[in-house]
Amino acid sequence: MANKKLVVATDAEYPPQSLQQPDGTFVGFDIDVATELAKRLGVEVAFVSAPWESVTAGGWEGKWDVSVGSMTPTAKRAAVLDFPAIYYYTPAAFAVHRDSDINSLSDLNGKVVGVCATCTYEDYLNRSLDIDAEGAPAFEYQVTASEIRTYDTDFRALDDLRLGDGVELDAVLSALPTVTEAIGSGYPLRVVGDPVFYEPLSIAIDKGDVEFGQRIHEIVSDMREDGTLTEFSEKWYGVDLATTGS
Numbered sequence: 001m002a003n004k005k006l007v008v009a010t011d012a013e014y015p016p017q018s019l020q021q022p023d024g025t026f027v028g029f030d031i032d033v034a035t036e037l038a039k040r041l042g043v044e045v046a047f048v049s050a051p052w053e054s055v056t057a058g059g060w061e062g063k064w065d066v067s068v069g070s071m072t073p074t075a076k077r078a079a080v081l082d083f084p085a086i087y088y089y090t091p092a093a094f095a096v097h098r099d100s101d102i103n104s105l106s107d108l109n110g111k112v113v114g115v116c117a118t119c120t121y122e123d124y125l126n127r128s129l130d131i132d133a134e135g136a137p138a139f140e141y142q143v144t145a146s147e148i149r150t151y152d153t154d155f156r157a158l159d160d161l162r163l164g165d166g167v168e169l170d171a172v173l174s175a176l177p178t179v180t181e182a183i184g185s186g187y188p189l190r191v192v193g194d195p196v197f198y199e200p201l202s203i204a205i206d207k208g209d210v211e212f213g214q215r216i217h218e219i220v221s222d223m224r225e226d227g228t229l230t231e232f233s234e235k236w237y238g239v240d241l242a243t244t245g246s
Contacts, residue, residue: 005046006038009064012049013153016181016236017070020049029236033087034068036228037203040219051152053118056081060206066216067204070175072120075132083202084213085220086133087229088241091195092121093176094143095158097165098188105193108143111170114157117150120199121173131200139197143173154178162187175199177237 010030012020018028026047038045048064055067058080070090073083094113096102102111115121123129125148127141149169151157158179160168172179176195183189203216223229229242 001041001043003043005044006034006041006066007046007048007064008034008038009048009050009055009060009067010034010069011052011153013155014070014178015155016177017175020047029088029232030068030070032232032235033203033223033229034066036223036232037066037068037216037219040222041215052116055204056118058207065205065212069204070199070201071204072131072199073133073202073204074120074123075130077204078132080207081204082207082209082213083133083204084216086200086202087220087223088233089198089200090241091176092124092173092197092199093179093195094171094173094192095161095179095182095189096171096192097161098190100165100170100190102171102192105142105196108145108171108192110144110146112147112149112166112168113143113145114149114151114160114169114172115174116154116157117152121154122148122150124197125173129197131197133200133202136200137198142196155182158182158187158189161189177241 010018016028017030018026020026035045050064055069056077094108102108113125115125120129125145154174157172161172179191205213224242230240233241
């Protein structure tokens with residue numbers, strides 16, 4: 001507030017949540033949410049493309065003020081970060097190459113699966129996913145991969161998958177909107193089975209700033225009640241993910 005600027009950590013390659021354009025500006029669902037958050041705080045907004053591992057590690061030392069990056073508030077992350085407001089829910093789903101003979105979740109057992117590093121999709125495949133957040137539906141582990149191959153972003157994994165069935169990967173586990181965005185952009189992929197879990201996604205701040213967290217909570221609650229989050233969700237996803245958790 002003293003600097004009159006909210007510095008937001010986000011991902012430069014995570015459409016439709018966030019994407020840095022050639023001119024350096026950012027667009028996406030998370031970008032709209034962060035921009036509105038800053039507006040209601042009465043400050044300007046600035047975006048920083050930060051490594052996911054650095055964001056989830058906490059101890060930001062003032063490099064940025066907040067993460068509006070579709071982060072799942074897991075118990076492990078809550079040890080180093082505070083999660084003042086869940087702002088939407090998204091399904092996690094498996095994608096395979098269009099030429100793959102995989103047609104069900106059980107067909108994925110024993111396959112090579114790509115995921116983003118240190119994210120909930122990797123935790124799911126490692127069977128260590130612990131989502132400690134209100135509104136998170138129960139889930140079961142349904143897939144056992146022979147190899148879990150990690151990438152710095154989801155789209156890097158999808159880039160390898162589109163090279164061909166089994167060329168680098170047999171499948172990718174990611175957010176369904178991200179997979180849908182890739183397919184809409186021409187990636188020769190398809191979704192297999194139903195979503196395996198639903199993620200409540202939260203704004204994150206560094207540990208310990210109770211006043212800042214409470215202000216964010218109030219603003220996001222107002223954005224949900226006045227329909228702003230629904231408007232942004234329908235704009236970028238075509239459905240309301242802001243008010244439904246299943």
